[in-house]
Amino acid sequence: MNRTFLTAVTTLGLAASVLAQAPARAGESAPPGNGGPELSTTSRLKDRREVDAGTRAYSIGFQDGRFYANGWHITGEMGGVWTPPLKLVDGVWFGLDGQWVPQANRFSSGWGYTRYDFPDTAGLKVQRTDFVPDGRRAAVYGLTVTNPGAARTVTLQVNAHSELMGQYPWGFSGVTPNASDNLPDHGDYDGRRLVFTDDGALPGAPVHHYAAVVGTAQTPTSGAVGSQYWGPQPGHRCTGTEPGAPADPKPSQCDDGPFGRGTGGALNYTLSLPAGGSTTVWLGVAGSDQGATEARKELAGALQDPAAQLAEKVASRQKLAQMTRLSLPGDALVQQAVEWGKQNLADLTQTATDLQIRWTNQGKQFPAPLGTVDKATWIGAGYPDYPWIFGTDAEYTAFAAVSVGQFEAVKDHLRVLRDVSDILNDRSGVVTHEVVSDGSVWFGHDSRTTNADGTTAYDFNTDETVKFPSTVALLWRWTGDDRFRDEMYDFTRRNLRYVVRNLDADHDGWPEGLGNVERSGMGQEKLDNTVYFLRGLYDLADMAKSKHDGATYAWASNLARKLQQRFDGTWWYDQAQQYADSLVDPGNQQSFQKHWIGQTPMEAELRVKGATVPGIAPYAHGNAALAGREDPCYSGEHPLNPGLFHTGCGGGANGQGERVVFGLTTSIQSIGEGNYGRLGPDQQGRYTHALAEPMFSEPATGGTPDEQPGAMPEIFPSPDQGANIDRCWTCRSMFMQAWGNYGTAWAVVHQWLGVRPDLGHHAVEVVPQVPQGQTSVEGKDIRLGGGAADVRATHSGSSYVTTVDVDRSTGARTVLVGHTLPRGSAPAVVVLDGRVVHDYTVRHTNRGTEVTVATGPGAHTLRVTAR
Template identity: 50%
Template sequence: MTPDPTNRSSTHPPQRGPVRREAVGRLPVSRGPVSRGPVRRAVGVALLATATVLAGSASALAGPSTTTSVAGPTNAGTASGAAGAANAGSATGAGGAASAAPAAGGSSELSETTRLADRRSLVVGDRAYAMGDETGLYPAAGWHVRGEMGGFWSQPIKLLDGIWFGLDGNWLGKQVPAAKYTSGHGYSRIDYPAAVDVRRTDFVPDGIRATLVGLTFTSGTSRTVKLNVDAHSELMQPYPWDWTSPSAAAANLPDTGDFVDGALRFREQGTPAYPNATRHDFAAFVGSSLRPAAHQLGPDHRGPQSPAVICPKDGTTPARCDDSLTGKGTGGGLTYDVPLKAGEQKTIWFAVAGSDQGSKAAESEYRKALSNPTMLLRAKSAARQQIDAQSAVDLPGDRLLQQSVEWSKQNLADSVQQANNLQIRDVNEGKDYPAPLGTVPTARWFGAGFPDYPWLFATDGEYTAFAAVAAGQFDTVKEHLRALRDVSDLLNNRSGKVAHEVTPTGDVYFGSNQSAGNTDETVKFPSTVALLWRWTGDNKFRDEMYNFSVRNLQYVYKTLDKDGDGWPEGLGNVERSGMGVEKLDNTVYLIRGLSDLADMAAAKHDTKTAQWATAKATDLESRFEAQWWVPQAMGYADSIDDPADPANDNTPIFQRHWIGVTPMEAVLGGGSPLASDEHAQIALDQREKPCYTGEFGLFHTGTGPTSDPKGNPGPSCDAVVSQVPSERSIFGLNTSIMAVAEGNFGRLGPKQQRVYTTGNARIQLDPSVWETPGAMPEIAPSPDSPANIGRAFYDRSMALQAWGTYGILWPVIHQQLGVDPDLGHGRIAVVPQLPTGQHKVAGSNIRVGRGAVDVTARLTGKALSTEVTLKGVGAALTVGAVLPSGATVKSVTVNGHAAQYKLVKTSRGTQVQVAGTGSRTELKVMLG
């Protein structure tokens, strides 16, 4: 079975659809941003959150908090600073010494107070992450291994199902209800008001395989409270899965528990009983720097979730369960006597740490985490403030989008994962488990989505790269590409084919030479390298990736053009019945990939490759419109060449999938989109109609006439009869591609690009829609995908999905602010375009190369201005402005003096362009 752009392992529950290729044979062959997994939700669920949009820059460590209210679709508003990660006076840290209470100054916050037990919480670092609910409990979550994908993880293993805290016999989150959950930049916080108020702060220090939990207690009277801590282990790898061979149940061995030097220690040691399994020694430590008064060991110890409700593998399931049939963990408890003084705040830190390299390695991570938690939180906060300071924007005409830029940068940082010693195996869509082909010593990547896809994907990384460069997060893009190259070359014997889905263990589910693979991600790889090269000017990195990039496209022409017509064959982002073997998105991205490879080849003076790639790209581009445009559909064909119909020799097949937008989304090396302007305007007008677009963005497959027995559930915008039903699921990726496509053609109006940027921003920031405040999910509530909050925790789509940030960061930084570096050739252009009806957009510290650019665009009466400041960027600068529709130029000045200028017609509109002067250039255009 093949995939969808969302092509991850298609999963167990049949609803998951276009999801990725782990098809178990129960799913329709469907892949697109349609359904990775438990995707669908209860239509139209309004969360009715009383959550508040909080922003500020204060903490108990940094002074009084400041507040700002951010306008959004539902402006809920109180605000408080990030402070409060735990406003405390005295705190018990390492060795019991007093230390400052947990606080993360300078970070914005988003808080929620309703239905906390129905919402997922998430904290992430590059070496660990944890997911529970927003009351502080840990329901069984996820579906690759049903119910086991939540809890505490450190790639490539899970450590715990959960950790629970009780005060004087009352469990937090159960007998002591949670009143508020807060997402901050790099941390979360839960408030439990009671006779003794408790504030819980969770974060994951980067570089350490541990999650830290700080409890801050405040009592109105002096007393000693009994603090109970329960922990339940589940040491296991993220692969195999429930339906693979071998299965997760066969791979998972029983855990043991003991008490070592004041901490609980859990271990799983042994060799699973199937061929090619290797011996392992997994370990986890749980505890505090305080010495417990007592400890207990036993099979339960799940706080208020004991005894556990077990999720069956399939069939009828309870609405909420605590563990899976695969689970073989054990438990332990710690008891502390905590003296409190009246009015005093005291913080105790706990660590959950582990390693796949045995007990000593796990204990080392544990000790590092508890050495100075407050310092680690300060470091985490400082790192996130630095991320916030990069690509900082001021969008007075769209404050919701401005806030989404802020949180999307944090979402990217929250997606970074790392694993070491990946044993590369081709598991052939779960059918095989061979001996490893080799080892990749270290891999670091943007995890696709949490909790079921926090691993390495080509498709996701290639789209996410556009968002990441706009955010200045260059290094993770480089590392993601290196990981894909290293894994793919081992897996595929240097054929050039890019692996699709790689778990942190090194098991490759899909994308080997023997599997169909995704053509689109192989042809997109050279473009992603070129993107990084242009934004950084890093010739060394270009050269490091160059040979693999050349082999990518040579592989396509050697193996995926059997009929010799130039149009690439193979699977793409969408696979549905009735599609031809040559797909639109593969074609679009191949043409772009050839163009980008030719550019890099020319810069390297590789004339042979440059000429080859240029000739191929020119040929395909010259034939593209005649072959792929379908006039009666007012759009592009999804595929051509149906193998089931011998008479179909490149006859277009139109099915209304989201990939029909890719000709407008993909920009070629010369700066123009592939689609002709005439056809782009027609196609984008169509896609804005209700047959393609819903409240939160672009449908996976639009509505219209169909021969499918399900019929047409919505309006029709054309008369073409499709063979497939509509799929009115709205993925963040689909909506992103539409937002970018609109921007490429200067369509920034309130009924154009803004519909799609607002759609993605709302599912991340609108309290009436979000599940986890500030986290952009995989799929928006839509007619065929009801909201996650109404679904069981083990049957949801991803709470955080990285690729949706593409539709926020790229439209703002690259299109509205117009930042367009080409540092590989020593030049940069900054040509902003003000969205229709807006009068100012600005950005600062937009990272390019080793420096940064600041830009402000304004329209004041008849004066259109662009101000650009380069800081440490040694490149030839072009400054410009896109003229409002119908406007003419009366005069042009640069830094107050009359200047020569060029009028350049582009897909975005007519641009005034001038040469930049020094480090600061102010262009002013008086409109006629």
């Protein structure tokens, strides 16, 4: 890994309110400690976005310490400080003795915080540490000023610029109400704080009472309000229509967007600096959609010993890091990607209250709410434009989240999807697609219209409905939580019954409707819907059997078996040695447009009669399809990114392809490769590295991360889309996206380490497969049920060794310890805990030859010698 601009530094020591650091040597990983490791960069900081996030708020700025306009859902307004569903301010800025703190020259991303190192200002050394306390509707900024000389008194200036607005409505043409209806903010200085309010109603919307409060624990010497307070930034408004405006400005050229109606304020303080000493001033930005009184309470809570709250925040993130501790000596890059991916998932986990569920019909209406969800917790899709609740994103993200022990967030997300969907869709079983944190539903309603050409236009995606039962089953198997299974069971039955009853007009078994590829020209029956429907049926059957629901078990398992038998003959597109993207009715005519979903038959894993079946495609077709996608027609190459394109060359409805590498597409290819035992550096390794490189160091950005160090973005530098840092203020992808972690975390924990819990049936399987070119992989404290497991797998010559330690508190009664040998191999000698055994099981799967021995919880060592 290129460490020219990206280094890991040691942990933070928290002493009173002063944050100190001691850098490690470049290229070293920091040892664990109070703060956890950091990743730092010094390159093009004004072009890189960053986020600090807690469960009730987040702050999005830029790595030079400033706050530029960016994002496109509400043009230019997706940054700043938010407490879902409310934006509070565009930004905050600091000055000392009449000089604004200049742009940072070093940015560091830590576990639960970020830090900025600035050039000396007014003869003082300046550092800023930002964090968002969990449970607080507030962000906190700690300015540490170090005085290298004699004792002195300085003036601290603080500017803040408000922008009180909801996460919905958006600014797209035709949306009603519209972001252009944003009401002006009112500012006030109350002698201690800046208080911003926005009271009123958008056209056709209920009255709101928005408020933001900005201040410190100290009393200012003076304060003022006015629209001119933008700190060192000029307050330039980018609209795309102003005279002399650049066609595609960078974010750093834009301080506000066309919908900005905020105001500003200034606070001035006197600081007494000891000789050779440091002082940290903690500034809080807090708010509420319930008025100024509640906002003041939030600020007071955030300013109660901020240093202690920062220490608590860091400790909580360190606790997350202690689950699924990996040692991958042959692939340190992927090990680091999983480690930081845990933090990405935590950064995206949010909570909001009082969601008013409204069907906006893609912005065409804003009716009275159909119902209320009192409290919602979810894993957001991505920052800055997708921080709210999605169906399909969470269903992919769940695989990554369970593998690193973050069970609760996924459970809560599934509950929200169920609750919103039942309110919105009158308990039909359709899973909604996209829900803003105020309850506004953009897409995902159980309604359809017939187009002029006789085709059907859907207001929901079939894939989210057919994936939901599998996500519930995933949580049930990893946790053994029968109560959660029972809580979700009725909804999962309704999911698949709906599909069979309403989305199979030609009664051929293949579901109709929209899938994850949001492109025109596809047939009525989509490949991804089919693959996940088949998987969902098997998973529903498994849960039904455990609940002694014989009717549902028989229905789901029989239909799944019939569809599986017909799958390959219907969907394999022999001419291209790939799977068809869709089927066109009447007659199930194959359509092959080279979309990424062609790899889902290899990516999906089935659970059939208690056995894990990696991949639906038979080996010959799956192997050919995976190898084919490694071609430059389908996958990128360095110096951009070697991941999987959305649509291969010459594909799509327009025949031009879409050579854009997404984290999700690359994850699908990664997991498909793993299911077929293709773990080599030019196979799965190519795609896991394609996912990891943008987090740390990629050729397209000169050996620096895509944007925030340690954050996996949505889209990587691609032939048809350049790096985010080169793109304009409103045309960037997400700089942090959740679902791409599926392709790294699940690959390592589930495929390399072979952890396959079935705790709903009180069993755990551990069947590792060491990637080609590596000799060992290890994971400790892999959370399973109420306990954890340690796994180590090694391979040398014909010897394959698996060492496990499975807690009894996991709930497992049976542990299958095994190893995966290369395809065509067979075991010669099997030794468990020092004794030769003969009652082992051999299964030939798409991964290879799986050799397992049944035992119980505890510590065990299995050695398989292949012949």
